[in-house]
Amino acid sequence: MVTPAIASELVSRPGYDVPMLLSVRDLRVSYRTPSGEVHAVDGVSFDVRQAEMVGLVGESGCGKTTAARALTGVMAGNARVTAGSIAFTGHDILKYSAEEMRALRWREIAFVPQSAMNSLDPVYRVEQQMREVLARGGIRGRAAGDRMAELLDMVGLGTDVLRLFPHQLSGGMRQRVAIALALALDPLLVVADEPVTALDVIVQREVLDTLRDLQKRLRLAVIMITHDISVVAYCCDSIVVMYAGQVVESGPSGAVLGTPAHPYTMGLCNAFPDVERAADLLVPIQGSPPDLLDMPPGCRFAPRCPFAIERCSIDAPPLVETSDGHRAACWRASEASTLRPLATEAATWMR
């Protein structure tokens, strides 16, 4: 179900004149498992504007990859969307047939997987894999040859990689080939799942710079899925923070990282070692995320939250706007400026 009221409200607000490309509303995805139905994504809403880079951040099991997979229509066999809508250029792609989704993939929405070793077929040379994707867009022969050279140049590679097999490429080169493949048919949206996680720091930075540069130049929208808040801080315009299958905070990067409104985001920022800051004691978040088969009632972060009040373990807080474009799902979001300094002290979290 599309909720046009919310979408138009966002679009008409000053400073939000960039058209909305993607609006995910109340998305629910579950997996059938031997132990029962696991609600991996449980009511997720977020927006991506044209030419915007959005970071989808969270820890393992928070549902970020499942949510992103639903966008591409390629999901695990035991996964299904149980509710919600995904409006892409105004159309709910969840209502698309398999044929329509196939037409959308690569051409409108392209995917860069976590490990390019898994996405690139080990038995085919780079050239064959690029030609296959280009053929989906009707680009063949000489035109394909020109396009391949152009794409490789965009990602900083030469045409000499065309004759190589994936195992002959370094990790950084493989990730560049995966980005070139994603861009082959001029998509509007690229979904990149942990695109730099497996790479060394310097290579990671080089690949991020290439991706960011292309995103700006081609006016691409990018959803970057990552567990690394500093990667998002480096290159994303806005951030969506997920916890236990839900969005707990979203908004412009500066607002979410500079003045986080949800205690989980505050905790994540404080738990991260920062090379430029003095090595004080890091502040861990006690406990671990809840079991997806046994979710706590109310706010899912409440069992680990030092600021939880009685209401938190009874009612689930909705995602509401706290300032322009900045949203948080916390009953105490209005007190965030008082809670933030407390969240920097380890003692607060030890309660």
Added chain:
Amino acid sequence: MDAMTDTIPLIEARGLSKYFASTRAVDGLDFRLARNETVGLLGESGSGKTTTGRLLLRLTEPTSGEIRFDGTDIAALRGPALRSFRARAQLVFQNPFDALNPRFTVRQSLAEPLRNARVPRSERESKMRESLDRVHLPGTAATLEKYPHQLSGGQLQRVVLARALILDPDFIVADEPVSMLDVSVRAGILNVLREVRDALGLTAIYISHDVALVRYVCARTMVMYRGKIVEDGPTSDLIRSPRHPYTVALIGAVPVPRVEQNREPIPLRRATGPRPDLAIGCRFRDRCLHAHDRCVVEEPALRVVARDHRTACHLDL
């Protein structure tokens, strides 16, 4: 401790090398680790940092060079002396999900090293509780009778650490000890590593590709590049004023969890084309923006540039 043993480093590597076929994974390392010293070994994949850790624990034999542990060449250790070394030098595994036998309870996992080291049965129980206490896990039956699948990633890594510490080692090598863990639990493990460092007076090597993490636990850092140590110094000096062009790039490339950060291009050429011959010249010259004629013909040796700070570069950055 008398003055004599105080001046002997706990570990000394001399010309330490390990070649795999034509690959010089580790290529002539010289360094000393003092007692109670905690050193970060920083480098990218393929730099030889993990192989160095394995050599120091005698989990693999060097191609040439030697390692002295408490003044003794570890290659010469046999029988009881080797068993004693194995108890005194421990490895903390990278992946806590693989490090423990899934069919063993925590008690069985912790008992194994005690049995191997022939610790009397009567002392084992108290050793187990003591080592769990160090990593802030309750030393109760509730913990001891659990299987790995019943523990979270953070708890598993604490058990792995407890097992490495149970024989009161003098030396530990921790290979990327938190890289498999989620950010929110990582901080807790790093805090435990710091406490252990302070409380037990261990000599430790933390192998990592993450400068921010190394900074948090290690007062000294050695940077490896393609089998060589290219810089070695106090971590804070190395971060504030790196002397080797590779370290400059490595530190400049680290993103920070804030919106305001360095987005300048990294001062480095991207590694493309054939790698330079390692036998002559500087092995970083193909990526270095400052490389000149001398770098092609003469390999720079580690030289002292400041107090406790060495670098292998012809330039004065």
